[in-house]
Amino acid sequence: MNNAVFYGRFSSISQDPQTIEVQRKKCLEYAKRKKLNIIGEYIDEAQSGRNGNRPSFKKMLEDSKTGNFKYVIVFKLDRFARSMQVSINAQAELEKNGVIVLSTCEELTTNASGIFMKGIYQLVAEFYSNDYAERIANGLANNASKSLTIGNNVPLGFIVDKETKQFKKDEETAPIVEEMFKRYANGYSKASIVKYFNEKGYKTSKGKKFRDSTIERMLKNKKYIGIYTFKGNEMPIRIPRIISDDLFYKVQEIISKNKEAPGRRKAFKEYLLTQKMFCGYCNEMMTGYSSKKGKYNYYGCKGRKLHDCKKQPVYKEIIEKLVVEETQTFLKNPKNIDTIMNEVEKIARKEKEYKGIKELKNKLISENNKKDNLLNALSTCTDEDIRKDIYNKMNDIKIVINRLETEILTIEAPYDNLLLDKVKFLLEEMKNSNINDLQYQKMIINMFVDKVLLYDDKAVIVFLTNKKKSVELSQYIQKQTESLFYNHMVEMRRIELLSENKFI
Numbered sequence: 001m002n003n004a005v006f007y008g009r010f011s012s013i014s015q016d017p018q019t020i021e022v023q024r025k026k027c028l029e030y031a032k033r034k035k036l037n038i039i040g041e042y043i044d045e046a047q048s049g050r051n052g053n054r055p056s057f058k059k060m061l062e063d064s065k066t067g068n069f070k071y072v073i074v075f076k077l078d079r080f081a082r083s084m085q086v087s088i089n090a091q092a093e094l095e096k097n098g099v100i101v102l103s104t105c106e107e108l109t110t111n112a113s114g115i116f117m118k119g120i121y122q123l124v125a126e127f128y129s130n131d132y133a134e135r136i137a138n139g140l141a142n143n144a145s146k147s148l149t150i151g152n153n154v155p156l157g158f159i160v161d162k163e164t165k166q167f168k169k170d171e172e173t174a175p176i177v178e179e180m181f182k183r184y185a186n187g188y189s190k191a192s193i194v195k196y197f198n199e200k201g202y203k204t205s206k207g208k209k210f211r212d213s214t215i216e217r218m219l220k221n222k223k224y225i226g227i228y229t230f231k232g233n234e235m236p237i238r239i240p241r242i243i244s245d246d247l248f249y250k251v252q253e254i255i256s257k258n259k260e261a262p263g264r265r266k267a268f269k270e271y272l273l274t275q276k277m278f279c280g281y282c283n284e285m286m287t288g289y290s291s292k293k294g295k296y297n298y299y300g301c302k303g304r305k306l307h308d309c310k311k312q313p314v315y316k317e318i319i320e321k322l323v324v325e326e327t328q329t330f331l332k333n334p335k336n337i338d339t340i341m342n343e344v345e346k347i348a349r350k351e352k353e354y355k356g357i358k359e360l361k362n363k364l365i366s367e368n369n370k371k372d373n374l375l376n377a378l379s380t381c382t383d384e385d386i387r388k389d390i391y392n393k394m395n396d397i398k399i400v401i402n403r404l405e406t407e408i409l410t411i412e413a414p415y416d417n418l419l420l421d422k423v424k425f426l427l428e429e430m431k432n433s434n435i436n437d438l439q440y441q442k443m444i445i446n447m448f449v450d451k452v453l454l455y456d457d458k459a460v461i462v463f464l465t466n467k468k469k470s471v472e473l474s475q476y477i478q479k480q481t482e483s484l485f486y487n488h489m490v491e492m493r494r495i496e497l498l499s500e501n502k503f504i
Helices: 020-033 055-066 084-096 112-145 174-185 190-200 212-219 245-259 303-307 316-331 334-352 355-380 384-430 438-448 475-499
Strands: 003-010 037-045 071-074 100-103 158-160 167-169 227-230 233-236 277-279 286-290 297-301 449-454 458-463 468-472
Touching (some): 003 020, 003 055, 020 037, 084 100, 212 245, 277 286, 297 303, 297 316, 316 449, 316 458, 334 384, 355 384, 438 449
Parallel strands (some): 003 071, 277 449
Antiparallel strands (some): 158 167, 227 233, 286 297, 449 458, 458 468
């Protein structure tokens, strides 16, 4: 099956030059070259690529379960996502459903090198996003220092002076805010407040019905006690207060107690080596498990149940720490950095020769020649009517030239101007990052580790550059593994009995 769908996005913040139409055109051309049949499209307008909750993006992920399409085609990977983690999670979900992401501008293979380069492109896209976000934040901080409004974040109970842009108390809606705080402080639940407010016909600051999340957000908003907060910095007495300190902090105490109430869901444990770690003896996948009471988390070989493999389980924290440490050591070797950079440069060179770019450049040369010919004609022409026609034609040509230059810049910029320098900088940063940071652990494993073959006495780590590293497991790790063996067997027996509707 060669069915594919097109995914397009533009951001209201970045105002990307490539419009949805340009993206669609490029994806249709790409599908035709690859003999793929586009059966649908998903478009997110005015949506940030750092957000994984984009409506069409989520629908595309959900629809991938149907099996109706095998590929998602995007103009560039940064249209798919500008956050490394959003991209990794979404692509993992698609791949689980047998769907592959293809980019018209980044021709990536599905081998280890291609997977690594996909990670590099995503990392660069995230860097650009963060870099741009910092510039936006600087502008917002300037407004925040004066306690001016930022965007449309005017909470219920306030209005904004059109001339000064300062907050003012809204005499019509401020009483609703006071009533909400008093009700919650007197023991009413958020759900009961929502029901009461909606029955009364009250509306939020955006003119919508109240929800639990709306009440939760409002109850924590320090603007109601005259404190303006931006990026953790508090600026008191900058805006008029609606609620007293006593009432506000009494509500905060109740919220805190409710959060600490028993019966809350246990924290989700993320197994970083899922689909990357395999048993060295039988080559089955090592799967993540948690004990009944969550006392320990570990990886066990699926082969134990399938064909009686003798591979012992290993503690999650121990093996993940080992792999992350070895991967960071791999990055600290200058020869490995050179290998990565050579691969990046090779693909960057290939992309610069991408025939779509050649076609655009040839068109640009042709349009510039037309413009020069018109200029020559204009220099010798004395007839005013003809000169006007020439001016009109030149304006049309200038529009075409600007569009072609934008398209060329859009495709070439990451490779020609910034890609190599940015990648080198990012690799240098990553090799010295905090090894205990969970986001860093996920990123470094996803980007640089192809697979891990685990034995009882050693681990063989295969990096995405095809280099292998064999690491002997210390006596400490082996003893920990042996102590886990009995617990694992008990746990597996418990799961079996539960599946048979028995008790243990």
